[in-house]
Amino acid sequence: MRNWKELYDAKKMTSDEAVKLIKSGDKVVFQHDVGEPAELVRAMVRNAENYKDVEISHMFSLGPGDYCKEEYKDNFKPNMWFVSGQTRKAVNNWGDYTTCFFHELPELMRDGVIQVDVVLINVSKPDKLGYVSTGVSGDYTVQAIRSAKTVIAQVNEHVPFSYGDVVFPLMEYADAVVEYDEELPALGASKIGPVEEAIGKYCADLIEDGATLQLGIGSIPDAVCEQLKNKKHLGLHSEMLGDGAMNLYYEGIIDNTQKSFDKDVMVANFVMGSKELYEFCDHNHAVKIMPVDYVNDPTIIMNCSKMVAINGALGVDLFGQVASDCMANNFQFSGVGGQVDFMRGAAMSRDRKGLSIIAMPSMTVKKDGTKISKISATLAPSQAITDSRNDTEYVITEYGVANLWGKSNSDRARALIDIAHPDFRDELKEEMEKMFHHKY
Numbered sequence: 001m002r003n004w005k006e007l008y009d010a011k012k013m014t015s016d017e018a019v020k021l022i023k024s025g026d027k028v029v030f031q032h033d034v035g036e037p038a039e040l041v042r043a044m045v046r047n048a049e050n051y052k053d054v055e056i057s058h059m060f061s062l063g064p065g066d067y068c069k070e071e072y073k074d075n076f077k078p079n080m081w082f083v084s085g086q087t088r089k090a091v092n093n094w095g096d097y098t099t100c101f102f103h104e105l106p107e108l109m110r111d112g113v114i115q116v117d118v119v120l121i122n123v124s125k126p127d128k129l130g131y132v133s134t135g136v137s138g139d140y141t142v143q144a145i146r147s148a149k150t151v152i153a154q155v156n157e158h159v160p161f162s163y164g165d166v167v168f169p170l171m172e173y174a175d176a177v178v179e180y181d182e183e184l185p186a187l188g189a190s191k192i193g194p195v196e197e198a199i200g201k202y203c204a205d206l207i208e209d210g211a212t213l214q215l216g217i218g219s220i221p222d223a224v225c226e227q228l229k230n231k232k233h234l235g236l237h238s239e240m241l242g243d244g245a246m247n248l249y250y251e252g253i254i255d256n257t258q259k260s261f262d263k264d265v266m267v268a269n270f271v272m273g274s275k276e277l278y279e280f281c282d283h284n285h286a287v288k289i290m291p292v293d294y295v296n297d298p299t300i301i302m303n304c305s306k307m308v309a310i311n312g313a314l315g316v317d318l319f320g321q322v323a324s325d326c327m328a329n330n331f332q333f334s335g336v337g338g339q340v341d342f343m344r345g346a347a348m349s350r351d352r353k354g355l356s357i358i359a360m361p362s363m364t365v366k367k368d369g370t371k372i373s374k375i376s377a378t379l380a381p382s383q384a385i386t387d388s389r390n391d392t393e394y395v396i397t398e399y400g401v402a403n404l405w406g407k408s409n410s411d412r413a414r415a416l417i418d419i420a421h422p423d424f425r426d427e428l429k430e431e432m433e434k435m436f437h438h439k440y
Contacts, residue, residue, distance in 0.1 A: 004130030007171040015043035018176040026117040030058040035137035037122035037154035039180040048075040062185035082335030102338040103296035106143035119148040124159040134166040135159040136271040139292040160282035164289040190219040198398035200227040210258040211306040214238040235259035239338040241268035260305040269295040301345025307354040309342035318413040322387035328380030362397040362421035373424035377431035410438035
């Protein structure tokens with residue numbers, strides 16, 4: 001029997017040769033987020049004329065998304081599980097969107113509900129035994145590798161060798177190996193202004209020592225991290241591992257010592273941030289990258305002690321219904337992702353010490369200068385609801401904290417009006433009195 005190195009050499013080829021394994025009508029899955037194998041995707045686009053109706057699916061992407069250009073709409077059919085800026089036009093016009101809770105994606109693949117003909121992955125250099133790591137993404141990537149009929153791997157020295165359920169013997173799965181080194185997409189520091197700083201303070205005030213955190217990407221999660229410098233013994237069990245959590249780890253604030261399980265390690269299902277963050281994950285036993293059906297499973301999350309989930313929103317209505325992924329007239333803006341997974345898991349956290357928080361600015365300003373309140377009487381027409389009113393516990397803006405848990409309709413509305421932007425409060429009060437027949 002040949003050893004792994006002989007098999008590896010036998011399956012080595014150029015990217016243009018490798019993508020010939022993709023056939024018209026195939027359902028192709030990309031590794032998630034910064035793990036997207038950029039050279040394989042470029043090769044696929046270069047060879048677009050050889051394909052017809054190739055369905056492409058993935059969640060968030062930082063790549064250019066050339067396969068979503070209108071000129072390729074007969075070649076590639078985007079059917080996304082999460083929408084990014086470069087995929088948004090295609091999804092809302094000639095493409096499609098499949099909604100599901102993030103933690104369900106692996107199960108949908110295992111059961112064949114979501115078919116995976118080809119998966120394109122981006123992995124670390126093999127170790128001496130031929131094992132590689134998907135490094136920055138466990139999420140659905142792990143199951144896609146197991147479910148796919150064809151696995152095409154870009155072997156890239158810039159992919160960190162992260163530990164967890166992302167390490168596997170490459171030659172047991174790969175049908176083609178393309179050696180191509182390129183740096184992963186890196187994000188710069190977020191801009192934290194007075195609004196984000198105020199929101200960060202309100203969030204931090206609710207977080208106790210020893211809490212387990214779920215943090216996302218952007219200026220508000222980063223602002224929360226900046227306000228946690230006086231906390232002790234925090235832990236991380238999060239959909240995403242970002243720079244904010246890494247910095248808190250270096251400062252000894254996140255030490256994971258009081259987690260109810262997975263003690264002493266930060267657990268996430270994907271990594272996104274700076275080059276330094278990716279280097280931090282490389283061969284670091286303090287980081288564990290796991291599949292999303294473990295990390296985001298609400299029954300796992302609920303067993304995290306003092307679980308705090310912080311998520312954003314496009315808008316919240318006076319019922320407490322949250323829209324985070326869809327805008328008016330069914331315009332798909334992003335995706336459900338793991339928001340509901342963590343909101344429900346945190347709400348069920350041990351001894352009711354978990355906290356589920358929606359944190360957002362009180363208003364947004366359009367390009368033309370028009371101001372729009374993010375707290376409205378009702379959501380927009382044909383705007384899908386991400387979190388039901390029964391799921392929403394805390395809503396935070398720069399004006400304060402609204403605790404909606406166990407409150408009546410009118411009390412929920414009052415609490416939300418109190419944290420709305422002052423320019424919109426009178427209008428919201430009038431709407432509230434019409435809707436609920438109670439005085440503000």
